[in-house]
Amino acid sequence: MTRDLPVLVVDGTRFSDLDGFAREFSRLLNGYTWRGNLDALNDVLxxxxxxxxxxxxxxxxxxxxxxxxxxxxxxxxxLERLLPGVDPSNRASFEARLDAARRGEGPTLFDEIVAIVREHGPGGSEAADGILLELS
Structure with a gap:
């Protein structure tokens, strides 16, 4: 039952950017600091x-x-911070993503983080991890 699961709480009023979210999320972790890399978030989860x-x-x-x-x-x-390290073979699609974000279009960091977490819960490809996301 879900009420028997440990509950870790992220407080959205405690940050205003990705670095702040990384600090807020890291405070939930025992002995590990997540630095905001989304691939590493998958590993943490x-x-x-x-x-x-x-x-x-x-x-x-x-x-x-x-x-x-x-x-x-x-x-x-x-995306601007990541751009210098993008492989030339991926640069055009990466720049298109950046241009879309600048226009206020496409998935946001919030959308990406939520999608990553949901992959580790019911119906996700990594559902065996048993993470339930509650947005409030």
Whole structure:
């Protein structure tokens, strides 16, 4: 039953950008600091990086505040920081994503983070990790 699962709480009023979200999320982890890399977030959610074993609930308070903070502007800022390291074979599609974010279009960081977490819960490709996301 879900009420028996540990609950880890992210407070959306405690950050205003991806770096702040990384700090807020890292405070939930026992002995590990996540630095905001989305690939690494997948690893953290798989376990072994300070999260409870056997499934848990991620309760995201003030998620609408986070949706704004991790919206298109912050998405564009992140993509701009990553652009210098993009492989030339991926540069055109990466720049198209960046241009879309600058126009306020396409998935945001909030959307990406939520999608990653949901992959580790019911119906996701990594559902065995047993993570339940509650947005409030």
């Amino acid at each position: 798989r376990g072994g990086f300070g999260t409870p074993d056997g499934g848990w609930i991620l309760r995201w308070l003030a998620s609408e505040t986070s949706r704004a903070a991790l919206g298109h502007a912050e998405t564009a800022r992140r």
